[in-house]
Structures are given as C-alpha cells and as structure tokens.
Amino acid sequence: MKTAFKKIGSVIFATLLSACFSPPSSADEAGKPVALVGHSYGIHEVKILINKVIVVSEEETYVYQNCGGNIPISELDKYSLLIVATSVSKALTDDEMEKLKSWVTNGGNLMLIDFAPSSLCGGRDELQKKKLLSWAGIQSVRSVKAGISCKVIEADAPFLKGVEFEKNNDGIRIWPENVNRIADVIPPMRTIIGDASSCFVGIAQVGKGTVSYFGGELFRMYRRKPELSVKYMEIMRNAVRIARPLSQNTMKTAMLEKSAWGDTPLLLWNREWNRGEEYGPRFTPPMPEQNEIIGSLSADMAIDEYETLQLNLTPLKDFKEISFSLESKDVPKENLEFLVQEKPNPIPWPKKPGIAKEFPFWLIPPEHLEGKMKNSFALPKAGETKIVWLRINSHGIKPGDYKIGMNFQIPGEKTIQLPVDLKVYPVTLPRKRLIKLEASGQVYGDVNRAAPALRFTKDLEAHGVEWSRINVLRPATFKIQGTTEFLTTQYMESHKKDFEAGKYPELDMTALDPWMEQAIGHGLIYFKVPPSFYELEKLGFKKENIDKIEQWYISQASRYMKEKGLRIFIANYGDELNLQELKTVWEPWARKLTKYGWDCTSSFSAGGVYVDYFNEISPFVKLWTLNQRYTLFFIEKVKTGELKLRRDAIIGSYGAGEGRGSEFRKPLGKSRYLGWISWLNGVQNCSVNPYFKGWLYYLDYGNKGEAGGIGGERFVSYIDKDDVSVPLAACPFWEGVREGMEEGNLCAVLSWYIEHLEKLEAEPASKAKKAREKLAQIIGPSENSIIKWKEAVRYKYPVKEIKASSADYKKAKKEILELLLSLKDDAQKYIRPSLYWNDTELIHEGKAVAAIYYDKIKPDVIVKAIKKLSGIELPSFNAGGDLNDKYKTAIIIGNASQNPLSKKILDQNQSRDADNNYPGAGSYYIREFENSGNKTFIIAGPEEEGTKKGITMFSQFLYSEGNWLNRDK
Structure with a gap:
C-alpha cells in the first residue's frame, strides 16, 4: 500500500481539492467538505450528525472532517459548512471571532446547535454582554425548564422542505412538543420555528454566507423521541443541503471527468x-x-x-x-x-x-x-x-x-x-502460540451437536484461535459406566440413599466425544466450561450432602477432560461484573469450584484494578481477562510484586475494538494492532469479541457503534446457513485480528531468541543486543519508529496507544522477519530445542527425557509430530520389557491387549483398562500416572481405531520452544 488513509485530514483535502477543483471564489461554485466540532456532550451530537445527517445514504454522503473540540479557525477556507455542536474545548478570541465572521461573510455556512453560541464566546454572559454574535443575530441562548410551545413561523422556508407538521385549532403549523432550549434573536436571524420572541430553529443571511441555529440536540431527541427526531433530522439535512458542501458523488464525478x-x-x-x-x-x-x-x-x-x-x-x-x-x-x-x-x-x-x-x-x-x-x-x-x-x-x-x-x-x-x-x-510460526487467541462473545454450536459447528471450528483454526468452549454440561446425557442408564433426575432420586451415603457411580461422559475431538483435532485445546449441575435441593437432597455430590459430579467432569488430554479447562462465570458482584457472587462460586479442583476465571474489569482485592482472590484465578485499558497497569503491579498471582496464572485482555456489531464494517488495519500491543504490554492471551452470537445475528444499533444502523454480533457470516459444507465468510476485521496476532507472535519469538542469546558468550550476545535495539526502533515511541506508540491515560489508567497504517504493519513485519533471519545461524549453533506435551517436558534442550513404548500399534503419528516440531526423534521401544530408567517420562501406546506394559502400569495403579464399556468403541483415554517424579502416560482405546484416535489427539497437545528458526523446509 503506497498511501494509508485513517481519516480524511487537511493534507488530503488540500491534495484532493487542488487535483479535482479550482478554489471556489463564490458560494455558487463547487462545494467543499463539512467540518464538525463538538466537545463534552457535543461529542455525542457530532457522532449522530455524521451517521444521520452527513451520511444520509449511498447517494447522499458528504465529505466531512471531525475536528474534535476545536474550531479549525486557520483552515476555515477548506470548508463550505462548519457545524458546532453543544460546546467547544476553547472559546474563540476576539481575533478568531472576526475570522469566523469574515469566513461566513465571504460564503461560509455556520450551523450552531444547543449552547454552542455561548460556548464559542466563553459563556452566556460573554455572549450577552459583548454581543459577540450580534452579527449573526444571536443575543443569548437560554434554557426554559417548563419548555415553551413553538409554531412554524416560515412555512415555506427551504429548511422545512419535505417535513410535515400538525396544525393547531387555528390552522397554524406547530412543533409537536415544548422545547427547552431557545435563542433570543434579532435580525439578520430569522426564526423558522419558535414564537414571537424565541428561536428554536432559525437562519441568518450574513453577506454571502449563512448562520443557522438549532436549539435541540439530535442525539437526545433520537433517544427519547425517535419519531419526532425524524422531523428534526430532516430539517438539519435540509440545512446541510442548502450549504451545498462537497459530496462523495460530486467528488467522484469530478475525478472521473478530470482524470x-x-x-x-x-x-x-x-x-x-x-x-x-x-x-x-x-x-x-x-x-x-x-x-x-x-x-x-x-x-x-x-x-x-x-x-x-x-x-x-x-x-x-x-x-x-x-x-x-x-x-x-x-x-x-x-x-x-x-x-x-x-x-x-x-x-x-x-x-x-x-x-x-x-x-x-x-x-x-x-x-x-x-x-x-x-x-x-x-x-x-x-x-x-x-x-x-x-x-x-x-x-x-x-x-x-x-x-x-x-x-x-x-x-x-x-x-x-x-x-x-x-x-x-x-x-x-507455531500453532501453539506464545500469545494465544480466544474468540469470545460466541456460542456457535451446541456441545451435543458437533457436526453443524464444524465450519466454525475450521474458521477458528484458520484464524489461529486455540480456545474452544462447552456451552453446557447436561447430566442427563451422561451414562452410568457399565450400564445403559443415564444420570437423569429420576436416576438421582431413585439412588438417593446411595448418593447420600457417599456411594457415587463412575460416569461415562463420552457423549461429549464428537465435540471434544472436533475441537482438539483442529488445535482448539484450551476450554472454558460452565460446570453446572441439577438443583439438588429441589430433588429433596439434604443440604449437608449437596456439596459432596456436586464435588463428585465436578470431579467426574474433570477426569473426563484430563483423559481427553486437556490440562487447561477453566470454569467461567460472569461478564464485566462490578466489584460488589465479584465479592458477593463470583468469589463464593470460585472458592467452591477451587475446592472441587477447578481453575476459575471471569472478565475482571469492575471499573479498575483493585490490587488488595485482586490479591485476595488470586489463588482462585487461573486466567485474568481484563479490559485492554487495565492490562498495562495490572502487569506493572505484577512486576513490582504488589500484585501476587499464582505461578501458573495467565494474564489476558479482551476486545479488539468497540465489541459491537459494527466491527465487521471496519477495514483489516483497524484490528491489526492487537497482537503488537499485546506483545508490547506483556499480555499472554487475547480474547476478542463478538465472534459469533447467533441470537444477535441481526440487531439495529440505532446510533450505537461507529456508524450505527443494522449490524450483527459476529465476525463471520453464513454464506449458506442450511448447507453445513459451505464455509463461513469472514470480515476484514477478523482477518486483521489474525494478521496482527501472527505478527505479535513473531515479535514474541524474536524476543525469546534475543533473551536466550544474550545469556551466551560475547559474539552472539552482541548480535542479540543489536537485534533488541533494532526491535525497539521498529516499534517504539520515536517518531522514526515504523510502528509508533505513545503513552496516554484512559479512564485514569496508563495505556500505550499504537499509531500505524496497514502499510506500516507490513513494513514492520518484514523487518521482524529479517531480524529473525539475522539470528538464525547463532540460534542453530547455540540453542537446542525443548518440547512439551502440555506442561510435561519430553525433550530438554535437545536431549530426549521421554520415550515411547509400543507393541501392536505403532506410534508413527506422534514420532513424526515430535520430529516436525523439534527436529529430534523421540526414542521408541517395542514393549518387550520394563520401562527404561534413562527417561523420566514414558508414553505407552495401547490397552492391555495391545501392549503388555499397559496392563502392568494399570495394575500397579489400580486403574481400569480401556474397554468397550469405557471409554467405549471408537473412543480413547489418555491417563497420567506419577511416581517419584517420573510420569507415565497411557494412550488407549478398546480397539485399534480408538487407540489410533488417541495417538492423533495426543499429538495436538505437543509444542516446542527454540526450533522456530531451525527448519529450512
């Protein structure tokens, strides 16, 4: 991309107008863009003006510039229309007021809304005493608490074209309700809607230009009286049309003609x-x-x-x-x-x-x-x-x-x-990322209906997502092991005595297998789970037994998850709970789940970072998911030791934009910052939303979101809802999330190599130091950085804000790749890779610390996966004897009928073999046993199909470190 345009700024206007138009010498010639100014509540007014008055339709869209809270006094000649909504950041000086008057007199059009006249002059008193806007006929602006009734004074005024009004008993057109904000005016201001002494809507001809006044704020009227706002909106649109600003269509026609x-x-x-x-x-x-x-x-x-x-x-x-x-x-x-x-x-x-x-x-x-x-x-x-x-x-x-x-x-x-x-x-770029991506704000499928969710699973995999979720655990879908009975309420009631005596059955939860295997098979290996159960009080269970029964049920779910290979499955509750809700609802829930052996999370954005309280609940939190504005402060407190987290805690953020259904309209570059800022801040997990909320597939946002209107809570769309073989369509914003996360992870890989090489002897350490310095130039606070960030404060918390175009991101990515390439030789010479299965080390700095034992079923899938990830082949032994003491971890393939070592290990640990009762035909389990610091894994199904499936699923949890530069494929 040769040129990047985030907004249309003054430089672009100048280039555009010089290229397409001669500078107009009168208001009758080609128009110029609209400038909008608003401060305080005026920010909301400017937003709705853009969405409803400036952007009317594809055929009627005007070129505009949102100037924030300041009047662009030195650039007024670039605009046909200046709209000032409610207030400005800084009142005009006398000289600036003269410039504004001169601009209007020479053909400019000024629209003032609500208290904008007072704000321009520095307050109501200044407006009245100094008569700074007398040239426009505005003496004062005031509020009338009880409101005044208004009538249409000039029924044939161009402002009112196409607007219908009710008539009173005297046949006079009236404004439908009393108004609270009016201006006291004198000529040249003409009242169009108002009464004999008060102006609600008016216009003044000042030389070749105009000044119009609108007493009401559209954004408030739109919210409170939507039907009435339609009339008001049309009057405002007419005011814009009369000013004849530059439109998109006019600009396009001129560019076509003069190209x-x-x-x-x-x-x-x-x-x-x-x-x-x-x-x-x-x-x-x-x-x-x-x-x-x-x-x-x-x-x-x-x-x-x-x-x-x-x-x-x-x-x-x-x-x-x-x-x-x-x-x-x-x-x-x-x-x-x-x-x-x-x-x-x-x-x-x-x-x-x-x-x-x-x-x-x-x-x-x-x-x-x-x-x-x-x-x-x-x-x-x-x-x-x-x-x-x-x-x-x-x-x-x-x-x-x-x-x-x-x-x-x-x-x-x-x-x-x-x-x-x-x-x-x-x-x-590893599939198991250093900075992980989670799709939040989603329920794209039901855990008991895996097939329709496959296209979503494929899309998540293609976008680098590593998280899945179980939407609900339904007890009635789980069998009692070794029987044909299910854990229904009827079963619970008929076996009440056994449950209250602490005699609990083993559950067969393989009803979840299709969902779990579909997710794991596509690299979604981390899960959020709502571990819900029956309301046992309603079934007549005694209070003293309920806690134990719930703990049994939750432990059964935990066992099942672990036997599928999962090590990170987290109970999730609440969405942006406030501090009181965290204390009274979430904390008791988390304490109970932690006692049951589960990890917990929520979105911890209760209006701030509460260090003392967060330290209290820290033992219960595996995953901290924070609004982005809090992450930098939170991580700094962790670094200083003021916040004490669990050693295995994951620090994450959520969001990549507004979190509304307007994200799909945004270009790719709008979300690309996410991976870069996450790496910069030290975030380990990014949860973006809304990925897909099927119940909010369509939603009318009114004026909410960037552009308002009809949208939907989704990053992906159905092309054909009914044909599950047809893929989903992604939006550019979702593509940008992936691009940015890939780039942020390349930064993380580069940082990993730099840190490890800096610990070595002089030459590689020196190269690594230079690479670190170059990295700081690629993304840094300097004006010379490719990706620039600056410190700012948002909602009283320090943040780093990135300023970059898509072209900048692409350029920076190339530089990151070149830096990695410059370290390749040293990385190959000095760094030996390590490899893990979840958190269990199988290869330590180039040396195997685990071995595979097989008999009837070969472990080729695992061996190849390990070789691909690490460049090292893990030792494999045909199971003819005992485990080799040289290796701390043993991976045993097959059940007792497929591998004699399995029977020995299972007997030693009094664990049941994989058979047709459990996990059942075509299924598998991965069991882990630990003895004196040594680990043994058994991957087994009741028959060859199940064991081979287990081998494939086991391979999905492998990841390596330090071999990202060691392959010349």
Missing part, C-alpha cells in the same frame, strides 16, 4: 476504506490518486501462517463482469484463495424480519456469489469500487521467493496482469 487515465479500463489500488457505512465501505477520496495506482502486490511471510491482501478494482467504463485467474509454478493452488467482498443473502429472522439485511463487508469465494461463477464476478458501474482479496496460506511452503500471477480479463479488453511477490522466510 488522465487514458484508455485504461480498470484502476488497481489498495487503500483501505475510511469508514464502513451502513450501505458499504466509503473511500474518501472515492477514487485513487495517480500515485496510489499499483502494479504489483507483495507478501512477506513466515512458514505456517496466512496473509490477506486487499485489492480495489475501479472500472472507468461500465462493464458487466470480469474474470480472473491465479497462476504460480511453485505455490500450490490450494494455498491461494481469491475472495470477493460482497454481501451474502440474508438468513431468515422471524422475530424481526425488517432488520434481516446484509451489507458488502464479507469475504466470499466467487462460486458462492449470485451466478455461482467460479472464476468471474460482477463489476460495479464506472467510478465505483469493488474490493477483492487474495488470501495466501504458507503452510507447507518451503522458504524462498515465489511469483504469483493474478490476471483479470474484461470482455473486449486486454488482459490486466498483477504480479504478486511472495517471500517465505525460514521462520516457523
């Missing part, structure tokens, strides 16, 4: 859109500048990651469709995916059919678009832009430089070729 593209049929560029409007992405300027036209794309990648490249296609003539092809000699076709940003068909939404609307923000394969053409798609009309994407998957690709050809063919035109340069570095 020098010659016979070029199609413009290729890749600037991100400024804002996702309800109707679709909005680019400002709507077409590329000459220096934004691209002739190629590029991607710098590690092994085993993704990169998603945006490409904008703007036809200069009207064409119906365009075809494409992807070509590469060395990159397999399955590693390249072409996607079109479009809107899928709405899904049925019976509870509110009117909001079942989709918008063009979803990345969809062309074969699933209307027409179902695999290699072609429709183009928009001339001057409009279609966004397409190339998703590159580097899994299985060896390091090196590659060429990819992206070709476009419009009927009757020459083929347009766009080369893509791909460089894959000898750096492996």
Whole structure:
C-alpha cells in the first residue's frame, strides 16, 4: 500500500481539492467538505450528525472532517459548512471571532446547535454582554425548564422542505412538543420555528454566507423521541443541503471527468476504506490518486501462517463482469484463495424480519456469489469500487521467493496482469502460540451437536484461535459406566440413599466425544466450561450432602477432560461484573469450584484494578481477562510484586475494538494492532469479541457503534446457513485480528531468541543486543519508529496507544522477519530445542527425557509430530520389557491387549483398562500416572481405531520452544 488513509485530514483535502477543483471564489461554485466540532456532550451530537445527517445514504454522503473540540479557525477556507455542536474545548478570541465572521461573510455556512453560541464566546454572559454574535443575530441562548410551545413561523422556508407538521385549532403549523432550549434573536436571524420572541430553529443571511441555529440536540431527541427526531433530522439535512458542501458523488464525478487515465479500463489500488457505512465501505477520496495506482502486490511471510491482501478494482467504463485467474509454478493452488467482498443473502429472522439485511463487508469465494461463477464476478458501474482479496496460506511452503500471477480479463479488453511477490522466510510460526487467541462473545454450536459447528471450528483454526468452549454440561446425557442408564433426575432420586451415603457411580461422559475431538483435532485445546449441575435441593437432597455430590459430579467432569488430554479447562462465570458482584457472587462460586479442583476465571474489569482485592482472590484465578485499558497497569503491579498471582496464572485482555456489531464494517488495519500491543504490554492471551452470537445475528444499533444502523454480533457470516459444507465468510476485521496476532507472535519469538542469546558468550550476545535495539526502533515511541506508540491515560489508567497504517504493519513485519533471519545461524549453533506435551517436558534442550513404548500399534503419528516440531526423534521401544530408567517420562501406546506394559502400569495403579464399556468403541483415554517424579502416560482405546484416535489427539497437545528458526523446509 503506497498511501494509508485513517481519516480524511487537511493534507488530503488540500491534495484532493487542488487535483479535482479550482478554489471556489463564490458560494455558487463547487462545494467543499463539512467540518464538525463538538466537545463534552457535543461529542455525542457530532457522532449522530455524521451517521444521520452527513451520511444520509449511498447517494447522499458528504465529505466531512471531525475536528474534535476545536474550531479549525486557520483552515476555515477548506470548508463550505462548519457545524458546532453543544460546546467547544476553547472559546474563540476576539481575533478568531472576526475570522469566523469574515469566513461566513465571504460564503461560509455556520450551523450552531444547543449552547454552542455561548460556548464559542466563553459563556452566556460573554455572549450577552459583548454581543459577540450580534452579527449573526444571536443575543443569548437560554434554557426554559417548563419548555415553551413553538409554531412554524416560515412555512415555506427551504429548511422545512419535505417535513410535515400538525396544525393547531387555528390552522397554524406547530412543533409537536415544548422545547427547552431557545435563542433570543434579532435580525439578520430569522426564526423558522419558535414564537414571537424565541428561536428554536432559525437562519441568518450574513453577506454571502449563512448562520443557522438549532436549539435541540439530535442525539437526545433520537433517544427519547425517535419519531419526532425524524422531523428534526430532516430539517438539519435540509440545512446541510442548502450549504451545498462537497459530496462523495460530486467528488467522484469530478475525478472521473478530470482524470488522465487514458484508455485504461480498470484502476488497481489498495487503500483501505475510511469508514464502513451502513450501505458499504466509503473511500474518501472515492477514487485513487495517480500515485496510489499499483502494479504489483507483495507478501512477506513466515512458514505456517496466512496473509490477506486487499485489492480495489475501479472500472472507468461500465462493464458487466470480469474474470480472473491465479497462476504460480511453485505455490500450490490450494494455498491461494481469491475472495470477493460482497454481501451474502440474508438468513431468515422471524422475530424481526425488517432488520434481516446484509451489507458488502464479507469475504466470499466467487462460486458462492449470485451466478455461482467460479472464476468471474460482477463489476460495479464506472467510478465505483469493488474490493477483492487474495488470501495466501504458507503452510507447507518451503522458504524462498515465489511469483504469483493474478490476471483479470474484461470482455473486449486486454488482459490486466498483477504480479504478486511472495517471500517465505525460514521462520516457523507455531500453532501453539506464545500469545494465544480466544474468540469470545460466541456460542456457535451446541456441545451435543458437533457436526453443524464444524465450519466454525475450521474458521477458528484458520484464524489461529486455540480456545474452544462447552456451552453446557447436561447430566442427563451422561451414562452410568457399565450400564445403559443415564444420570437423569429420576436416576438421582431413585439412588438417593446411595448418593447420600457417599456411594457415587463412575460416569461415562463420552457423549461429549464428537465435540471434544472436533475441537482438539483442529488445535482448539484450551476450554472454558460452565460446570453446572441439577438443583439438588429441589430433588429433596439434604443440604449437608449437596456439596459432596456436586464435588463428585465436578470431579467426574474433570477426569473426563484430563483423559481427553486437556490440562487447561477453566470454569467461567460472569461478564464485566462490578466489584460488589465479584465479592458477593463470583468469589463464593470460585472458592467452591477451587475446592472441587477447578481453575476459575471471569472478565475482571469492575471499573479498575483493585490490587488488595485482586490479591485476595488470586489463588482462585487461573486466567485474568481484563479490559485492554487495565492490562498495562495490572502487569506493572505484577512486576513490582504488589500484585501476587499464582505461578501458573495467565494474564489476558479482551476486545479488539468497540465489541459491537459494527466491527465487521471496519477495514483489516483497524484490528491489526492487537497482537503488537499485546506483545508490547506483556499480555499472554487475547480474547476478542463478538465472534459469533447467533441470537444477535441481526440487531439495529440505532446510533450505537461507529456508524450505527443494522449490524450483527459476529465476525463471520453464513454464506449458506442450511448447507453445513459451505464455509463461513469472514470480515476484514477478523482477518486483521489474525494478521496482527501472527505478527505479535513473531515479535514474541524474536524476543525469546534475543533473551536466550544474550545469556551466551560475547559474539552472539552482541548480535542479540543489536537485534533488541533494532526491535525497539521498529516499534517504539520515536517518531522514526515504523510502528509508533505513545503513552496516554484512559479512564485514569496508563495505556500505550499504537499509531500505524496497514502499510506500516507490513513494513514492520518484514523487518521482524529479517531480524529473525539475522539470528538464525547463532540460534542453530547455540540453542537446542525443548518440547512439551502440555506442561510435561519430553525433550530438554535437545536431549530426549521421554520415550515411547509400543507393541501392536505403532506410534508413527506422534514420532513424526515430535520430529516436525523439534527436529529430534523421540526414542521408541517395542514393549518387550520394563520401562527404561534413562527417561523420566514414558508414553505407552495401547490397552492391555495391545501392549503388555499397559496392563502392568494399570495394575500397579489400580486403574481400569480401556474397554468397550469405557471409554467405549471408537473412543480413547489418555491417563497420567506419577511416581517419584517420573510420569507415565497411557494412550488407549478398546480397539485399534480408538487407540489410533488417541495417538492423533495426543499429538495436538505437543509444542516446542527454540526450533522456530531451525527448519529450512
């Protein structure tokens, strides 16, 4: 990307206007953008003005600049209309007021809302005494607590075009309710709505320009009186139309007419859109500048990651469709995916059919678009832009430089070729990440119906997510081991005496197997679980027995999880509980679950970081999930020792934006910061939301969220809801989360190598030190840093804020990969990898400390997985004798009939063999035994199928350290 546009700023305005328009000398010539200013409550007013008055529709969207709380007094000539909402950060000086007056007199248009006139002058008294706005006819602004009734004074005023009013008994048009904010005015201000002495809506002609006044704030009216706000909104829109500011369509027409593209049929560029409007992405300027036209794309990648490249296609003539092809000699076709940003068909939404609307923000394969053409798609009309994407998957690709050809063919035109340069570095991005990703705000499937959730599971895996969840544990779905009975309420009641006597059965929870195996098989190896049970009081159980029975049930669930290979499964309760709720609800719950042997979590953002209280509950918390604004302060307190966490505690954050259903409208670059800031702050786990809330698939946000309107709580969308074989469509924001998390993890890998090499002898330590210094230049507080961060305060807590474009992130990523490459030789020479199964070490700094023992079923899957991750082959022994004392950990393959060692170990530990009763045909367990510091794992099913499945699942929990640079695949 040659140019990045986060907002349309003054530099862009200047470039745009000089390129497309001659500076207007009168108000009758081409318009200029709108400037909006608002402070305090005016911030909310500016937001709704943008969403409802400036962005009216795709056909009527005005170019604007949100100037914050300050009047852009030195840049007024760049605007046709200045809207000042409620208040300003700083009153105007006398000289500045004269400049404002001069600007209006020469053709500028000023709209003042609520107490804006007073705020401009420094207060109501200043406005009245100094008569600073007498030139606009405004003497004072006041509140009328009881309100006053208003009538339409000038029924034919252009402001009121298209607005219907009720009439009173005298046939006079009236405003439907009393108003509380009015201005006292004199000529040249004319009252349009008001009474004989008070102005609710008015306009003054001042020289060639105008000053208008609106007494009410739209955002309050929209919230309290939505039907009335429609009238008020239309009057405000008319005021904007009369000012004739620059619109997107006007700008686009001018750029088309005055462009020098010659016979070029199609413009290729890749600037991100400024804002996702309800109707679709909005680019400002709507077409590329000459220096934004691209002739190629590029991607710098590690092994085993993704990169998603945006490409904008703007036809200069009207064409119906365009075809494409992807070509590469060395990159397999399955590693390249072409996607079109479009809107899928709405899904049925019976509870509110009117909001079942989709918008063009979803990345969809062309074969699933209307027409179902695999290699072609429709183009928009001339001057409009279609966004397409190339998703590159580097899994299985060896390091090196590659060429990819992206070709476009419009009927009757020459083929347009766009080369893509791909460089894959000898750096492996591990599937088990140093900074983990969790999809929060989701219930995408039911634990007892795994098949429909498979497409979500695949999407989570492809985006680097490592967490799954169980939405509910249903006791009635679990068998009593060795029987055909289930743990129903009837069973509980009929065996009440046994339960109250402490005679508890063993449960068979393999009803969960399809869900667990689907998740684990796709790398989702950490779980959040709600360990709920029956309300035993209602079943007549005695209070003194309930705690013991619940503990038995929870321990059965724990055993099952562990036998599937899980070591991190956490009970979760509450969402942003306040401090009182944490103390009275969460803490008693967590104390009980901890007593039962479970780890606990919640989202700990109760308005701040309460060091003393957090120290009290720390023994119960495995995963700390904090609002991002608190993480830096929290981690600093941990570093200083003021906050004392468990040794195994995980520090995490949640969120990657507003956490609303407007995230899907945002460009990829808006979420890419997440991995970088997480690495910078020392966060270990990122929980982003809302991934997918099926019950909020459609929602009308009104003015909430960035752009308001209809959205949905999701990062993924159905292309075909009913056909589970059709993949999900991701939004660019979700792609950006993955990109940023991959990049943050590359920073974490680099930091790991630097820390280990700095401990060595002079030369490698010196190189590592230089790498650390270079890393600080890549991402740092300096103006020369590629990714710049600055310290700030948000809600009284210190934060680091990143300022970067997508181009900056790409450049920084390349530099990180180059730094890793510079350390490769030293890493291979001095660092020996280690390998773990969950938290059990199998290889210690290049030396095997574990061995595999097999007989009838070979452990090839595990051996290959370990070799791939570590570069080292774990010793394997055909089980003809005892365990080898040389190795602290033994991995035994098979049940007693498949491996004689299994029977010996199971007998020694009085543990039951894997058979058809439990875990049952086709299933498996992974059992762990410890003796004098040595560990033994048995991976077993009742038959070959189950054991082989267990071997595959066991391999999913393997991860290595220190071998990320040691492979030249």
